Amino acid sequence: MRHVAKLMAVSAFAGLMTTTAVIAQTPKDTVVMAKQIDDIITLDPAEAFEFSGVEVGANVYDKLINIDIAKNNELIPDLAESWTVSPDNLTYTFKLRKGVKFHSGNPLTAADVVYSFQRAVTLNKSPGFILRQFGFVAENVLEKVKAVDENTVQITVSKPFAPTFFYNCLTSGVAAIVDSKLVKANEKDGDWGNGWLKLNSAGSGAYKVRSYRPNEQYTLDANESWYKGAPKSKRIVVRHVAEPASQRLLVEKGDVDIARNLSKDQLEAVKSNDAIKIVQGDKGYILYLGLNQKNPNLAKPEVREALKLLVDYASIEKNILEGTYKGHESFLPQGFLGAISDKPYSLNVAKAKELLAKAGLANGFTVTMDTRSVAPITDIAQAIQATWAQAGIKLEIIPGDGKQTLTKYRARTHDIYIGQWGPDYLDPHTNAETFAINEDNGEEAKSKTLAWRNAWDIPQMTKVTQGAVLESDAAKRKTTYEGLQRDHQKVSPFVIMFQQIEVSAERKNVNGWVIGPSSDTNRYATIVKN
Amino acid sequence: MTAVTQAPPCRASAPGRLGRWGRALSRELTTVVITTFGLLLVTFFIARVVPIDPVLAVVGDRAPADVYEKARLALGLDKPLWHQFAIYVGKVFTGDLGTSVLTSQKVVDDIRTVFPATLELATLGTLIGVVIGVPLGILAAVNQGRWQDQIARVVGLIGYSVPVFWIGLMALLLFYAKLGWVAGPGRISVVWQDIVTTRTGVIMLDAALDGEWEAFWDAFSHLILPAAVLGLLSVAYVSRMTRSFMIGELQQQYVIAARVKGVSEAAVIWRHALRNAAVPLFTVIALSYMHLLEGSVLTETIFAWPGLGRYLTNALLNADMNAVLGGTLVVGVVFIGVNLLTDIIGRLADPRVR
Structure with missing residues (x-):
């Protein structure tokens, strides 16, 4: 008994001594965030409607149109290079950017856009109404959303809605463009690949999902051939840390680079820490x-x-x-x-x-x-x-x-x-x-x-x-x-x-993290560590 | 929920040992089956009568009426309650606990990932409890009323009465933030993420199997603090119980007889008294282990530990009924199983029962 106890004590002590050396700062090309991500139900852009799930989508998928948060939320071209609307405000024509490739290497074409709309409208999950309010239903969506040629998509809406209304809706996660070939390959029992996309990604955006473990962590790898140029950091790791006080300790120690859910008390406490700065957005x-x-x-x-x-x-x-x-x-x-x-x-x-x-x-x-x-x-x-x-x-x-x-x-x-x-x-x-x-x-x-x-x-x-x-x-x-x-x-x-x-606390060496007005605009591609 | 059974009285003219064992075992098994079924029934109906709409967990607050209705039908909520229960029990018997709404994975798979995390924590916590708690209890019993006893009492009081989230946060602040002796919240550092292959789900074991010793120590340095916090609870409980069992034994006549015979004090304590106190003590340790196996929500939350306690709580708060039912079932079965095992070991250890 006494020998066992001695052995335990010695090995425990040895363990403690070793670990001091092991604790390392986060890798230079990897940005680590502590965040509450237990709200994620799915990563499928046609279904995700919670903050964290939508935020993943915003970094993994591209849309036809997007928003420039630096310019007062102005609409900017994304996958659509340009677009026009008919005088009666019913028919929209989008010219797609050429040469864009999905993470899989498949080229992005008008067929993918049609498929993505058809998929979101037919699945009709929680955010589906954002598209359906323009008169699309499973039965008519292929008549209303058409590929004119390889790089042109024509969309007809049911009423002469304000064009700004339609454009703004196209910037939301449900209108993300998915890789139709890859999704079809992972379809099961006519589920439009919904089961597979819950944990995986099929996008063309700045990052691709490397792994996702619910309630624990998701890891995104940079898409080096993103059409806007490779993201600044090679990898983003987002860990689920439920307790704000724990998030604060992690960011103060440098074991995470950005803490996303600090409460008022924690924010006050980190303000006096020279190694930390505060980022905020409405x-x-x-x-x-x-x-x-x-x-x-x-x-x-x-x-x-x-x-x-x-x-x-x-x-x-x-x-x-x-x-x-x-x-x-x-x-x-x-x-x-x-x-x-x-x-x-x-x-x-x-x-x-x-x-x-x-x-x-x-x-x-x-x-x-x-x-x-x-x-x-x-x-x-x-x-x-x-x-x-x-x-x-x-x-x-x-x-x-x-x-x-x-x-x-x-x-x-x-x-x-x-x-x-x-x-x-x-x-x-x-x-x-x-x-x-x-x-x-x-x-x-x-x-x-x-x-x-x-x-x-x-x-x-x-x-x-x-x-x-x-x-x-x-x-x-x-x-x-x-x-x-x-x-x-x-x-x-x-x-x-x-x-x-929304307020984040980040290490001083982190730059480029901008909080947008919605989860659809919380983008990681500009984050970099010096 | 417990299935603790008393050891049958020892009779001189007992029938064959095998027959007695068979009867005891079948009685235990019947208890297990009835308890498990009762557990299922109660959990199921509590889950269904709470004033929370489980469809909300699936579609969220914003879904239009048709989406909501579709999800309600998919959950089978339009059927009568007894019918829903029958379907559920049928599935459970084929090992299907349904799909969690929150994680969109099979509840069985979810539990397979969260349970090892809790197992790891609970096992080390209990080990700390035993290694420190038993000697501390003995020390207190032998030195009843003296300073050793007072120290043991204070440790017990702290373990019992100071809230675990406070101890957890303070421990993090001191050992992680200030001293840097251990790693912070989480199970493993980012650099080691995805490097160790998942075999058992217990990271330290997996790392050892891979021969990744640095990853092993990294996982250990993440584990030691939450385990120590849980261990403190265990120490408090185990040491108090050890003390009272030992005091009871040390007053027995056989102890006096041994001392009169001139047996050394160490032998009296360790060989005679402790061996007799061991049987009830074993039950106490098993109980405390079971308690930790249910998962400790607060500790898991503070240490960002993806274990069973947090999984269950999260499921409860989000009306994720399959996960709640599945998790409760697993906790219940583990509880009943450890109880059964304790009974059997108790029987083996006690010569009167053997």
Whole structure:
């Protein structure tokens, strides 16, 4: 026994001594990130609709059109060298860039574009509607999306939509172009290669997937023959590190180059570290309260306005969110066409009390709020609870996990829901549709937008919002959205409070990491280590 | 869920040893089957009655109605509950635990990758617990009330009462960030990633099989800290139990008899008392091992350790029912299996039962 113990102690000590030598910095041509990637369901661009999955797609696949985040999200040619639209705004013609090859070596042709559209439309997974809203269904997609010749694709849409709307949708992940030969070779039981693409890639983009282990790590290898030129780093390794405090230690030690999910406290701590710098970018995520109009108190316009006046926006931003969200009170996030920066509301208890008295609720009322038990949602809910109490409103917080509160919200059985909404693609219609369209307020409605979830019946505003998407003049379209948001701010049952800022902490020797406005624009190709 | 059975009373005129063993074994097996089925039933129904919509895990919050409906049908959620259960049990018997929504892989394959990570951690943790906990407990028992006993008590208290995530973070801060003695969160450094061929899934073992000794030490330096944190819990538990068993044994008459006979104190403690305390102690160690095998969510989260605990928790939070059911089933079966094994070894070790 004693001998065994001695042996154990000696070998353990020896182990510790050896390891000090083994711990190395990350390899020079490899960029290592610590990130929460457990949201990935799939890497298939026709199915991926979560942050991390879409971000992989953005680096592995090219699209017809893309966005230049350096130039205020301007549309730029990607695989399509140029394009035209017919005067009736129904038919688009794309000229493809010549000589582009997929990672497999297969040449990229018009047939691949047709196949990619057909595939996404037919599979009809979560992001499929982004293309289907232009009138494509499995039965007609081959008539609507046609290869005119090897390098020309013609696409016909169902209505004279605003061209900017169509172009913006083409920049989203679901419109990525896949290697049709490779995907077909990996098809199983008519699944369009969906099973295989969940873990593999068939793109032409800056990187190709080398390996992906769910909840653990993905590794991307550079595509040296990318049409834009080889990416700056040979390999990107993204490791799943759930705990922000662990991410911070890893980046401070230099075992990772970029930490992606530091919380407010961690960010503050690394700011004083000379080896670390902070990178940030506006994200499209909006943090809001949804007031269910089935609740008779919340249905009163005075109450809705009073609740908007009873949130202490400034102090929540300063004390709870600092650096991770910024004040924003309209439904289009900054960076979108038509976004406004009006902030009509700030904490004003006296005025709120007046409004409540006018609504016949001078003594306040009791109301519940379904709250996801995560930071910072819970803290915000508590802050709101405190200021609402000043006007006599008793807010009961019902804690739950994400899926649980969401299930209730979708069934319209909540009073108030506190949550986030992120745009599905980089066009104002995505948020306008959900916040300001409710075609049918009935229980069995086909389209269940956020306006529907809060039982907000708005036939007039629905018409205006639907009109905006057919406005071919981009300037006029912008004005429409601006006006729409100002009306929305006054009357809607949405207390829109903040817009997310995504923040990374990176080592000083890392350059070129730029955070885009959506996961579709978080690109790795420019990252380099000196 | 436990299947601990009492050792049958020793009878002088027992029938053949084989017959007794056969009966005991068949009783154990019946317990195992019933427990496993009960486990399946309860987990399945809890999973179905929680107010969480499992379709959301598949299609996300934004899916249009037709996509949502398609996914609901694909999950078989339109069928009555008992029917869903029958289908599930049928599949389980053919070794099919379904496909995880979150990872899009077969749950069996998922568990095959996450379980070795937990196994590695739990085994080293328990080893630390035994190697330190048993001697510490004996030391405390022999020196009851003296400073050795006080030290053991403080160690036990720390292990029991300080939250593991705090110890984990502090340990990382000290041994990884400040002193640089061990590697940080994760199972292996990036340079060694994909170099070791996966055979067993236990990285250290795979590295040893490949003869990649540097990778072996790298994996070890990643493993030692989380294992030590879990080991501390184990030390606390094992040392307290060892102490109380040993105190019990040291008061027995055979100990006095041995001392009167002039047997050395070391022999009294190690050969006589410890051997008698060993049987219940073994059960205690097995229990603590089983506990660690379920996976430690907090430790795995802090150390970015892709183990079973985190897999299960993640599945639970995302209503990934196949993964929850499959994971629970595996934990349950491991639990029952280790229990059975402990029983059998206990019988072999105890001459009265043998």
